[in-house]
Every structure is written in C-alpha cells, then in structure tokens.
Amino acid sequence: MSRPRFSKDYRTYGEWLKAQPRDTKYAKEIIRKHKFFPDKSLSQLRNLKIGDFDLSQTAWKTLSAQDKRDRNLSLQILREMRKGENLSSILEKIGKRTEFAVKHLGKNLHKSEGTWKVTKTDTIQAEMLIYSTEGQKTIITASSKDRSLIAEYHANVQKAIKNNDPSVLAKFKDIQIVDAKGKVHHFETDLDKLYEILEAQEEPEFLEIYQH
Known part of the structure; x- marks a missing residue:
C-alpha cells in the first residue's frame, strides 16, 4: 500500500523539503514532527500538539509509569552527554534509538553542524x-x-x-x-x-x- 500524498502541492515529504529553504520556525516544527510521524500528511503534522511528540516539558505527575522510567533514562543521556560522551555510544549502551532521546529531551537535544549536542541546563521535572x-x-x-x-x-x-x-x-x-x-x-x-x-x-x- 502506497503512502498517502503529503500535501496538495507535494506528493512526498522529500519533495516538500527540497522545494524551498525550510528555515522558518513553522517549517522547522514540521520537520521535527515528521521525525516522529513520518507517515502523516502536512495538514496532520500541522495540527499535532507538541505533547504528542515531545514529553520533555510534561509535568512529572501526569506521566505514565513507563514515561517516568523513560524520563529518568533520558536524564542519564543528558548527564553523560554533558560530560562529553556522544549520543550514539550512549544509546547503544542503553539499547535505545535516537527517536527516544529526541522525544524525552525535546529542545534540550539538538543537532549542530551534523553533531548531536545538549543544552548546558534544562527545566525537565x-x-x-x-x-x-x-x-x-x-x-x-x-x-x-x-x-x-x-x-x-x-x-x-x-x-x-x-x-x-x-x-x-x-x-x-x-x-x-x-x-x-x-x-x-x-x-x-x-x-x-x-x-x-x-x-x-x-x-x-x-x-x-x-x-x-
């Protein structure tokens, strides 16, 4: 079964991405959401709430038991990266994928010149x-x-x-x-x-x- 059309003007996400510079705040948000939901259309991504793909600012008391365990594991990733470890080696050690880190660390994890980096501080509960x-x-x-x-x-x-x-x-x-x-x-x-x-x-x- 083929993937549904991405938008009215673009058949695929790749075509949309390459059509013009995607450096606006709106475009960056669509790109970020697409990492988590690659099968969704442009309109679906536009309507997604940040909590659907970024749990970093979700209050501790509202997290599920599994999400609490995952948050503590993601904080381990933060600690080790702040000490100089690279993301891929940490993820390999704990058996998780990049999507896990991005979902639980949100904007505290970002890519700069092709390298994953973390903020010096955070406000994660x-x-x-x-x-x-x-x-x-x-x-x-x-x-x-x-x-x-x-x-x-x-x-x-x-x-x-x-x-x-x-x-x-x-x-x-x-x-x-x-x-x-x-x-x-x-x-x-x-x-x-x-x-x-x-x-x-x-x-x-x-x-x-x-x-x-």
Missing part, C-alpha cells in the same frame, strides 16, 4: 529523594541545577556518614531547594538526625539516580 529538615521526602525538581545540587548533597552525606564528619555538610546548611510546586525545602545537615533518617529509609519507585 524529575522526582528525587532528599533528606530535609522535615525528614526524608520525595520532591519534584524543576531544573538540572537542583538535580545536580541534590546529587552533590547525597554524595556528601555518604562521606559524612562514612567518616563521621559533619563538616562536609556545612555548605548545605543555608541552601534551599524550591520544588516544582514552589515549596521551599532545606537540607538536613545534622549528622545524628541523618543517622535516624537512614535507619528508617525506604526507597520509592521512579527516583532519579543521584549522579551529576
């Missing part, structure tokens, strides 16, 4: 566990800056516990995290209270891995 002055809790972070800060905090908690040295947590005493709901959280830096939290710790599902 993720669920993370923190030890706050209110005890252990999970929060929805709203930026890569906060994810990195929480990861650094957890690494320092491990050092503090291992060496019985609370001084490594001093820098976090006056730092605050503002979650996706706008609520402010303060890190627990008291070693005795951290011991109590860790003894009663439970590991919730879907938590972002503490790496940075």
Whole structure:
C-alpha cells in the first residue's frame, strides 16, 4: 500500500523539503514532527500538539509509569552527554534509538553542524529523594541545577556518614531547594538526625539516580 500524498502541492515529504529553504520556525516544527510521524500528511503534522511528540516539558505527575522510567533514562543521556560522551555510544549502551532521546529531551537535544549536542541546563521535572529538615521526602525538581545540587548533597552525606564528619555538610546548611510546586525545602545537615533518617529509609519507585 502506497503512502498517502503529503500535501496538495507535494506528493512526498522529500519533495516538500527540497522545494524551498525550510528555515522558518513553522517549517522547522514540521520537520521535527515528521521525525516522529513520518507517515502523516502536512495538514496532520500541522495540527499535532507538541505533547504528542515531545514529553520533555510534561509535568512529572501526569506521566505514565513507563514515561517516568523513560524520563529518568533520558536524564542519564543528558548527564553523560554533558560530560562529553556522544549520543550514539550512549544509546547503544542503553539499547535505545535516537527517536527516544529526541522525544524525552525535546529542545534540550539538538543537532549542530551534523553533531548531536545538549543544552548546558534544562527545566525537565524529575522526582528525587532528599533528606530535609522535615525528614526524608520525595520532591519534584524543576531544573538540572537542583538535580545536580541534590546529587552533590547525597554524595556528601555518604562521606559524612562514612567518616563521621559533619563538616562536609556545612555548605548545605543555608541552601534551599524550591520544588516544582514552589515549596521551599532545606537540607538536613545534622549528622545524628541523618543517622535516624537512614535507619528508617525506604526507597520509592521512579527516583532519579543521584549522579551529576
């Protein structure tokens, strides 16, 4: 069965693409959508909502269980690319295709001079566990800056516990995290209270891995 006509003026997507420079914002959006839905016509692509092909800005609480797992995996891609790894090697390692990365990272992943690159920061939501002055809790972070800060905090908690040295947590005493709901959280830096939290710790599902 042949593919339906792409538009009134062009039989295929390729003909539409080559007909004239496609460097407008509208054209770039059509090209981006076509990567996800190569069988759809121009009018169908025009009417697609961004959420149909880009989940990067979808609120954490509205994601399905599978999409939450996929988002955490996509954040791993971001971390490794920011450290200098190339996209193809990361995808090969985790068994995913380019379309997976584009769908879950959105505009945080882009091609420049033929090479896939990522933004230095992002505002992708993720669920993370923190030890706050209110005890252990999970929060929805709203930026890569906060994810990195929480990861650094957890690494320092491990050092503090291992060496019985609370001084490594001093820098976090006056730092605050503002979650996706706008609520402010303060890190627990008291070693005795951290011991109590860790003894009663439970590991919730879907938590972002503490790496940075």
